Amino acid sequence: MVDQDRIIKINIEEEMKSAYIDYSMSVIVSRALPDVRDGFKPVHRRVLFGMNELGNTSDKPYKKSARIVGEVLGKYHPHGDSSVYFAMVRMAQVWSLRYPLVDGQGNFGSVDGDSPAAMRYTEARLSKLAEEMLRDIDKDTVDFQLNFDDTLKEPTVLPTRIPNLLVNGASGIAVGMATNMPPHNMSEVLDASMAYIDSRGEITIEELMEHVKAPDFPTGATIYGYAGVKEAFETGRGRVILRGKAEIEHEDHHEKIIITEIPYLVNKAELIKYIAELVNDKRIDGISNVNDESDRNGMRIVVDVKRDANSGVVLNKLYKLTALQSSFSVNNIALVNGRPRQLNLRDMIKAFIDHRQEVVLRRTRFELKKAEERAHILQGLIIASDNIDKVIAIIRASKNPQEAIETLMETFALSDIQARAIVEMRLRQLTGLEQSKLRAEFEEIEKLIAYLNEILANEDVCMQVVKDELQEVKDKYGDERRTDIVYASEELNPEDFYADDEMIITISHMGYIKRTPLSEFRAQGRGGVGAKGSVTRDEDFVEYIYPASMHATLLIFTAKGRCYWLKVYEIPEGAKNAKGRAIQNLLNIEPGDKVNAFIRVKRLTTDKEFINSHYLLFCTRKGVIKKTLLEAYSRPRQNGVNAITLREDDGLIGVCMTNGDNEVLIASKNGRAIRFHESEVREMGRIAAGVRGMRLADDSIDEAVGMVCIKKKENEAPDTILVVSELGYGKRTALDDENGEPIYRITSRGGKGVKTLNVTEKTGKLVAFKNVTDENDLMIINKSGIAIRVSVSNLSVIGRATQGVRLINLEKRNDEIASVCKVLSEPESEEIPENENEVNGTSETNSISETEQ
Template sequence: MADGERIIKINIEEEMQSAYIDYSMSVIVSRALPDVRDGLKPVHRRVLFGMHELGMSPNKPYKKSARIVGEVLGKYHPHGDSSVYNAMVRMAQPWSMRYMLVDGQGNMGSVDGDSPAAMRYTEARMNRLSEEMLADIEKNTVDFQFNFDDSLKEPTVLPSRIPALLVNGTSGIAVGMATNMPPHNLGDAINAIVAYIDNPDIDVQELINIIQAPDFPTGGIIYGYQGVKEAYETGRGRIVIRAKTEIETDKSGRERIIITEIPYMVNKAELIVRIADLVNEKRIEGIANVNDESDREGMRIVIDLKRDAIANVVLNHLYKNTALQSSFGVNNIALVHGRPQLLNLKEIIKYFVEHRHDVVTRRTKFELDQAEKRAHILQGLIIASDNIDEVIKIIRGAQSPDEAREKLIERFDLTDVQARAIVDMRLRQLTGLEQDKLREEYQSLLKEIDRLKDILEHEHLRMEIIKNELLEIKQKYNDPRRTEIVYSSEEFNPEDFYADEEMIITISHLGYIKRTPLSEFRTQNRGGVGSKGSTTRDEDFIEHIYPASMHNTMLFFTKMGRCFWLKVYEIPEGSKNSKGRAIQNLLQIDPEDTVKAFIRVKQLNDEEYINSHYILMGTRKGIIKKSLLADYSRPRQSGVIAMGIKEGDELIQARLTNGKSEVLMATRSGRAIRFNESKVRCISRIGQGVRGITLDSDRDEVVGMICVKDKTDDILVVSEKGYGKRSSLEDYRVTNRGGKGVKTMKISKKTGDLITIKNVTDDNDLMIINRSGVTIRVAVSDIRVTGRATQGVRLINLDKKQDMIASVAKVISEAKMAEEDITESGILEKQSDDAQENEENKE
């Protein structure tokens, strides 16, 4: 060790901890967080104070930005010039600040994210509102501190007549904490502060009713109110902001989406690029072109849609996948007495009012001190004017000004300040008019002194001054709200992404499922060959076909007695000729299980509805079971047990009923039984059920079960070789459940065994699919009503002798849809909830 050298051993861990804490506190207090009183970070405060010192008021010419940055860097803010310039530029950007504090001239950047021009090219001056933030700063209203080199003094806070933290918000990342405060409308903020002044015990909810919600400079729509409420109550919350859009139709009839306002802090150019990327990646369908038509008049982004696209559906996809819907994470952290603190709405207002109270008190004391000093001088001047001849004689006889002051003090019992004022008095003040002015000024000052003392003695007068000044600010600078409020759920409803179109759902024997728009099918005359309806593997064939609406909930019942849930829009769409997707990829179904029945339910959250409706299930061996719909109202991904199935049996049908339906079960041997649903008692979800029909033999089995509410319906049965028969419901007498039933169709080798039973009217069509995948649509009105025991008529010609009918489904006829002005895009009548319930019960 060299002579005189001293090494101090320290613990590196403690030193690192101490150094990092010092650094973090410096960032927190001196850089990243705003002061709750004036709402400014040090750099913004120094920029405004520097401009004030340069005399750059709104009525003065602009000065180069480089001049301002140099002033701030050299005197107050020893950091990079870009940080100062960027801070100044942001205060001049109308899309960044709700109320701009700097009046910029030149290229100050753009909402597209363009950088501002270099500081040597742009100019700036103070805005009118920033003058209000610096008003009375020369009246000892705030504390000053030395700058970085102790050569000058700068304010620790601005007197700020406006609640800048509320009206302009702020954002910043410190060490271990961050702040993100939204801007507000000036009028709303002042109204809330005035309400607090009038009633300091006002609660947060009452303040929320006044201030309503943030008001962003770029407008937009606040979508959902819960996040706003949480932010005001706790200081933290998530506010969802949506772009403001309109939907227009051009001359050719195509729709287009017009975006006129975007969420706060969203880059317009990046937003358009993102939309284009999504279109190119085919993640959003229906968009033909995106064009930015924004100009000085305002923002206008035009999204042209394809002819078959639905604007609301495309718009909801844009909300989900782009910044057209963004969230603003509120985190109201600001410096309170030099310490970071999380603040709710009332606390922000409270600390601002306290600051204004301190400013008004200090200003009043300053003004009182100045008034008393002036009154003191005026007293001396008035004494001098009353004895002007003697005063002049004393001054003329003195050898020096100091001697004159001493003689005046001794003669008239004056103070040194008064004597100096008399000696410095100009000759014009000796005139009578000037002497009268002195007395008037003195009397006026005495009144002013009394007023100022009264203000200092009574807090309510100071609060009244604060309130009046705020209302004056509101009158001068208030403007209408820009951001609308929509009181609805912040979360996306998946149904918003799909138009409520009607579909045909097909399920193949090997378990492939798809949804296809009904418009792909067409009606043919009875006996036609049909059109190709689906492409399947050679050993596969279409086994089930069901009508459904996109927003319906589908309950799938498998042959092993389990129930699964899917929304129709969750089922993959496929063309008429596609095979669909394996149902095991959509539902967690056992590989040996298959879907056998399906029920369409509009809503599962209507308590009254689900507790007054039932699920009626039938099995291949003639067992029937009834359970409340409420037992199936809580979807589970893995499904639930719907019915206990015995070995060798399987579920074949499930129907939604209201408890008052007539039940018909038909067997392969051509027999059917009719009984009232009330004969089947309601049991729990995992029960096995009771006997519905007795089978003729071990080979016999149930092929279908229907529930009829409207007794005007006819009963239609179809055999596997393409024969069908329509007969009256009254041909089937009502019996008790469990019997063998009556003959419903004359079965022969020509007809083949019975495969289905349906309840129909003339307003129905039949969708028939055979095992080879051929589809035909047959109008029920073309099938005449015959006796119960007849053979029936041919419905479809089978090309191959070994071919057979695989599935039959009932839909609304095209004639009925045309009559009610319903296009082929729908399969279900546009009807009321009651009518829909009736339709479901009749199926």
């Protein structure tokens, strides 16, 4: 029965809930989270306090770490010795704390992740900075609590003069919450704190950020982008991107990447090991060797770059794939009045200033009490010195000290403390010099008491004391920033992984595309035999071959009026005899749609001046023309955009880029062509439908077959107009005669135009309208699949209204020409222009328009 009476029945669910909540709060309050006032968890506070109690200060010899750990364990921190030792070790590591608080001697680990030596081998003492955190702790500046066995007292917080939570940061994992606070520069934080005092607490976060620029990490590196920093200061949460510092050194035969600083908390040895693994796994090309040449003078990681590799691209890949660029997730959670709170920059500075104000007030009260006690004694001593003979007589006449004290109290109206001080006074204080010293000391004490009372009575004076002490700390310990800030940069740009090398892009008639390094094409003189180009299917051929740099952009337009973007580096690379890849496999082109035009721009998103001074001209089958600023197409989207609004029975046939001063020619199936200046077409928005460019015949058969944009050329042979009919007839016609009079007369847009081909039953309708020079060849493809290559230079220039000559003999009675393509002439298939300025700037159906950026 007795045992049954001792058993108390409880609900296990409630008990587990209660016990876990108690455990959680214990972890949150007493282990894992720092106090907002001194920035310490209990273990760090106890280590520093224990070292101070040992007299283990910066002006004394080092003490064994085991002695310090034993002191802290035995008196204040009832946990494992490793928790105390590793906490002390971290406070001594210059790569862990921005401002180390422990001065260690011996092996305290390394930035490579090496473990510190055992505590019996290492020695330590407080750093001068740590002493600033403990100063005045004996002046009743902070509250003390009993230790774990109620035999000693320990401080609940340190009376720090340093905003340690900000300058050294903190990290910890509690139950249901965690903290991760970055370190900051002490000079900046103290400047912000003094600015807070000057503003009487009315300062904003933005104004504080003028002083505290960003976190400042002990390992230096570079903060890459400011958005995360700003968010962290304003909300207490944010993501800071850190990049290691690296420079490229140029040597005779190759280049080297020299890494001198790495991001905070990155293990240098693991970083080097991972780089080597990436090289072995072929994930990074261009690295031949990695060496760690770090020494006592600083960090130096040497990455040898292969001769044929681009150092800038290799470095950007290191940033992308390794911890050389990493992020620090800021989560400012600290204990405020014993409760966890998320804090912004202003909250943390306010908490620190409030703490300093309380410390100064408590210290002032303590010093005032001591000063008043001393002044009281001095008053008695001065009375005694004024009546020294009588005092001596009283003392000599007394039987014992207590009788002398009582007699003195009655004779001179003294207090017990004053009388005792007189009785205990030494004979040397009877000299005249000592008596004058007493009066001088009393006067100083009176001044001190008045000053201390003013501090207590006047808040402005109190805050000035706080500010002066902060300025003193800054003057002693302030230093320059180690971490640089790159404000404008954010995530890595895909272009960073590709050198802006010159490439040759080839596009086949059936839509296969590839890029080939320019170095694979050797230059030939005029009349050379050329070299074998792309291997294509039997019925396919290379239609376009032109230079482009890796960072250039292709704007691709389809018959349904859609615009897609393709970076040159996104085009699959292949040897010059490779087939390439279908464009439809690279873009999200709708079924039933097909690519009809390409425009190439060197710097589509960065060269604002260029895209705001150039235009795109669109032409549709129904003779509609539209002119839009290139800038409207400078914001790429993965799924493309509508480039022009088309009617259901219409389709896009050509796009060309102009500088605003081009002439435009449009030809129709019925053999008519119109010529007008592009200024006739007003500028419109991206999704506009356009205006009439050419009036077509009333019959349902007539439609536009091509558009040509003519740029004025100096010191070059002018382009000629080539027309081809569906039954194989064609001809070349000059734009202007020898006297400069226009053969194709210039009119307003919207007219029927003039005859460009005498269309008869013998010739058939017009199917192709091109601008050509003697440098071009024609690829003529029949509907039956037969292709023939014709040199343009073999075609003579004849009149505008003629029917032309037979270009191809159509053997089958019902055969017709399906398409006509302009290509580079065969002997010069390898003569690639040296730069983009040499490329023709015209565009037509299925053609490329080159820029002159």
